[in-house]
Amino acid sequence: MPLTRLVVQKFRNIKACDIELSAGFNFLIGPNGSGKTSLLEAIYLLGHGRSFKSTLTGRVIQNEAQELFVHGRFLSSDQFELPIGINKQRDGSTEVKIGGQSGQKIAQLAKVLPLQLIHPEGFDLLTDGPKQRRAFMDWGVFHSEPAFYEAWGRFKRLNKQRNALLKTATHYRELRYWDDELARLADNIDAWRRQYVQQISSVAQTLCQVFLPEFDIDLKYYRGWDKDTPYSELLEKSFERDQLLGYTFSGPNKADLKIKVGGTPVEDVLSRGQLKLMVCALRVAQGQHLTELTGKQCIYLIDDFASELDSQRRERLADCFKSTGAQVFVSSITQNQVADMIESNSKMFHVEHGTIEQG
Ligand SMILES: Nc1ncnc2c1ncn2[C@@H]1O[C@H](COP(=O)(O)OP(=O)(O)OP(=O)(O)O)[C@@H](O)[C@H]1O
Ligand SMILES: [Mg+2]
Incomplete structure (x- = not known):
């Protein structure tokens, strides 16, 4: 169930972003503190109703802002593009909308967007x-x-x-x-x-x-x-x-x-x-x-792909993700570190000071 479009507003340092996505690999490339993990966190929020980094919504909403939005479109199992979105307010209230219907449960988000997160602290599993x-x-x-x-x-x-x-x-x-x-x-x-x-x-x-x-x-x-x-x-x-x-x-x-x-x-x-x-x-x-x-296909979010891995293991992992045919988001500081993963349908996004531009 890949996402075809993603709109993020007032989420950590991302003021506003609106991107068309690849159903295969989407690379997020940028320096430290640019907003790569934040973008993955926003997608995670769209699938889980909560962040993987903070239990406090107030930390995730952009400083000075009152609410955040993450919405987009996903491809349903019968190949229809449907809208999906979540809005969170500082007072803790949450609204979930799927396929144009508001008042949806968070569990419903998880049903339509099964996600797997792989991040540097992930071996706490x-x-x-x-x-x-x-x-x-x-x-x-x-x-x-x-x-x-x-x-x-x-x-x-x-x-x-x-x-x-x-x-x-x-x-x-x-x-x-x-x-x-x-x-x-x-x-x-x-x-x-x-x-x-x-x-x-x-x-x-x-x-x-x-x-x-x-x-x-x-x-x-x-x-x-x-x-x-x-x-x-x-x-x-x-x-x-x-x-x-x-x-x-x-x-x-x-x-x-x-x-x-x-x-x-x-x-x-x-x-x-x-x-x-x-x-x-x-x-x-x-x-x-x-x-x-x-x-159903799940979406993989891989933060800081290269950390801890030598080039041979990176290649093996890249092959494995390619073979799944799933949608994958990969963050990395340099493009070199993900060179093995790039395919003809991949999309590259440059992240800098919270802005995301397709490159
Ligand atoms: N609520 C917030 N409002 C505004 N900015 C925030 C908020 N929370 C965090 N930030 C800032 O957002 C920035 C983005 O951090 P993020 O973790 O996404 O960077 P990154 O690109 O993953 O960096 P790294 O390569 O170091 O992992 C940081 O500079 C952080 O200080
Ligand atoms: Mg990061």
Whole structure:
């Protein structure tokens, strides 16, 4: 679902930009502080309703301005060009419009614009806590299982209510009604995630063979609680411990994806460049799997493409992105660093002091 046009207004240092895009590679070239990451951040906002850099909308809206706009047109799966847009105000209010219809949900943006971001801090997917890896799994489950979004939202709300109840309950039976529903949702979420990890594993292994042939990657799903105990039973058994803690200790909100090479956690073995390649392999695997399953193409946003990579690895990565046939946005300080990626339908944009000109 490539974007064909992008209009950005009052977004960080980008005052106004209106560009026609390539359905293949779009390069953003410019010096430090020129606005390359900001443009990728604007596209990310259009697909996720939030920034990947800041949780505060006020930081993203241009200084002195009251609101920002990111809108454009995308090609739907039946090849119609449709408008899409998001507006955010300083008071936190958000408006989403898709296909001319206002009042759309942010999840709807994600449905029509599946995005994959690869940025210099991106290897926190492998080195940080499980939150990032849950988000990784849930990106895939969200796009492949229509009931997931609502089930996960409901699980999180019920889990919060349970945590509040734990503080006042005097006997487990006061929780049973909530726990029955929690367990039903947890079982669904667990099954969907397990199935997704199973499906993505072989695609990820094949891609890792291309980027890191010296390593054998192994993805293992952990559901967030002991594999032999049904969740409903676990909730009852852990009631007293959960009460002492003041929250529910185990559950799908503790799920993780353990990523190892040769039996050792990746963060203990791989170099920074290798970690970046591994993240690329995992993200491209998600994109490929999405296309196989739904026919949808995701858009790749690659910030600071060249960092940490030698020229041979850059070439390999360039070939891999070319083979996806997807729309790709690539930022780089110099044109030289992306020379391997340039194709006849590529577009080059020069970024300077927040202005973006096609070159
Ligand atoms: N809310 C804002 N209003 C105006 N300008 C801002 C705002 N937030 C950040 N900026 C400025 O926007 C500029 C763009 O930064 P950006 O991260 O997009 O640069 P970049 O081209 O990616 O640079 P690098 O090559 O160093 O990564 C910076 O100079 C930053 O100070
Ligand atoms: Mg940058």
